[in-house]
Structure formats: C-alpha cells, structure tokens
Amino acid sequence: MANPKLQALWNHPAGPKTIHFWAPTFKWGLTIANILDSAKPPEKLSYPQQSALASTGLIWARYSAVITPKNWNLLSVSFAMSVTAMYQLSRKIQHDLSTKNQEVAIEEE
Amino acid sequence: MASFRAFLNSPVGPKTTHFWGPVANWGFVAAGLADMNKPPEMISGNMTAAMCVYSALFMRFAWMVQPRNYLLLACHVSNETVQLYQLSRWARGQGYLAPKKDEAATE
Numbered sequence: 594m595a596n597p598k599l600q601a602l603w604n605h606p607a608g609p610k611t612i613h614f615w616a617p618t619f620k621w622g623l624t625i626a627n628i629l630d631s632a633k634p635p636e637k638l639s640y641p642q643q644s645a646l647a648s649t650g651l652i653w654a655r656y657s658a659v660i661t662p663k664n665w666n667l668l669s670v671s672f673a674m675s676v677t678a679m680y681q682l683s684r685k686i687q688h689d690l691s692t693k694n695q696e697v698a699i700e701e702e
Numbered sequence: 703m704a705s706f707r708a709f710l711n712s713p714v715g716p717k718t719t720h721f722w723g724p725v726a727n728w729g730f731v732a733a734g735l736a737d738m739n740k741p742p743e744m745i746s747g748n749m750t751a752a753m754c755v756y757s758a759l760f761m762r763f764a765w766m767v768q769p770r771n772y773l774l775l776a777c778h779v780s781n782e783t784v785q786l787y788q789l790s791r792w793a794r795g796q797g798y799l800a801p802k803k804d805e806a807a808t809e
Contacts, residue, residue, distance in 0.1 A: 616756075616763040623756050626748040637744050641736040645729030656723035661768035 606662040617657075617667035624670060627677040635688035643681045650675025713769050724764075724774035730757075731777060734784035742795030750789045757782040 595603075607613040627646065630638070653671035657664045714720040730753065737745070757778040764774035793799050 612759065612762045612766050616759040619756055619759050623749070623752045626746070626752040629748050630746055633746070637746070639733065639737055639740075639744065639746075641733035642730075642749070645726075645733040649723075649726040649729055652719070652723050652726040656719045659719050 607664050607666070613662060613664055614666065617664060617670050620667070620670040620674065624674045624677055627674065627681060630681065631677075631684070635685045638681055638685045640682070640685065643678045643685070646678035647675050647682060650678060714771060714773070720769060720771060721773065724771060724777050727774065727777045727781070731780045731784055734781065734788055737788065738784075742791045745788055745792040745795070747789075747792050747796070750785055750792055753785040754782060754789055757785060 602608055603610070609615070623646075650671045650673075654668050654675070657668035657671060709715050710717065716722070734753075761775055761778045761782070764771045764778060767774075790799065
C-alpha cells in the first residue's frame with residue numbers, strides 16, 4: 594500500500610522514528626530563533642552565545658559526517674546555525690565599532 | 703598513566719571528532735554562565751526556550767548515538783540546567799512568574 598521508498602525513509606536508522614531525526618530537526622528551531630533575533634537591536638546580542646553557536650556549528654558539521662548513522666540533517670542544520678551566528682556576530686561587531694567611532698568623534702569635537 | 707594513555711587512544715578520545723564536537727558544545731554552557739549576571743532584558747526568550755528543548759533532545763541523542771557519548775550527555779545536562787535558569791530569569795523579568803515580594807506581602 595505504502596510507497597516502498599517512503600517506507601524505506603520511515604524505517605531509516607536516522608528516520609522519524611528515532612532521536613537521530615528529531616534532535617537535528619529541532620536544531621533548526623535554534624537556527625530559526627537566531628534568524629528571528631536578527632530583528633533585535635545589536636546591543637541585546639550576546640557575544641559569548643553567538644561565538645558558541647558559530648564554533649559549535651562548524652565542529653558539529655564535521656562530527657555529523659563520522660558518527661553512526663551518518664546524519665546529513667544534522668550536518669546541514671549545524672552549518673546553517675553557524676552561518677546565522679556568524680551573521681549575528683558581524684552585526685554586533687559592526688555596531689560596536691561604529692558606536693566606538695561615534696564616541697571618539699564626539700570626544701574630538 | 704596507562705589509563706590516561708587509554709583515554710588518549712579511545713574511540714571517543716581527543717584524537718577524534720567525537721571528543722571535540724561535545725567539547726565545542728560546552729561553549730553553550732560557558733556562554734550561559736557568562737550571561738548569568740546580565741540584566742534579564744538582554745536574554746533572548748526565543749533562543750533560551752529553544753536551547754531548553756534542544757538540550758533535552760540531545761541528551762537522548764548522546765545516549766543513542768554510536769559510539770555512546772557521555773561527554774555530550776554531561777554537556778547537555780549542564781546546558782539544560784543553565785538554560786532553564788536563564789529562562790526563569792527572563793520569564794520573571796517579563797512578569798510571567800509571580801514576584802516573590804507579593805507572596806511575602808500577603809502573608
């Protein structure tokens with residue numbers, strides 16, 4: 594009755610009946626939360642948190658390729674998470690640099 | 703010395719990515735601890751709530767993955783604790799949890 598390919602996916606060792614599926618799927622929630630936080634002013638971003646997100650994302654992209662079962666879902670979400678965190682870091686750094694320049698300019702006047 | 707050497711050469715030891723992945727995730731715990739004394743307005747409700755669900759799921763993942771990864775498990779247990787605490791600080795700051803002062807006043 595069910596398409597054999599769909600059945601194969603359903604029963605996959607990293608498929609929807611296993612934590613190997615849901616844990617990485619939820620990690621997209623973390624990535625989306627970070628994307629939603631792009632609307633927040635940069636003062637409210639946390640350097641430690643965004644740095645942690647950026648670096649763990651990259652290391653986990655590597656990790657996902659060597660565990661059993663190999664987990665492409667985890668690889669892609671880890672990489673995406675790292676990219677969003679690097680974007681947030683760049684926002685905050687740019688903001689901090691520009692406010693520092695403004696302060697210096699005001700002092701010089 | 704022998705047990706240390708055994709650790710160095712183990713399938714989840716420091717020569718493998720099974721070690722460094724979880725080590726990197728301790729960054730979340732460190733970041734959470736660093737942010738503990740920040741004012742609650744700086745806490746992201748989205749991110750903290752997501753982290754709480756994330757660490758709960760990954761505790762299970764660490765247990766089920768091959769090879770079983772106790773370092774990762776320990777990391778996510780710690781992160782869950784830290785993030786739940788931060789979430790409570792955020793919620794209190796938003797007025798979701800009753801402030802303790804009111805309970806003392808009504809006694």
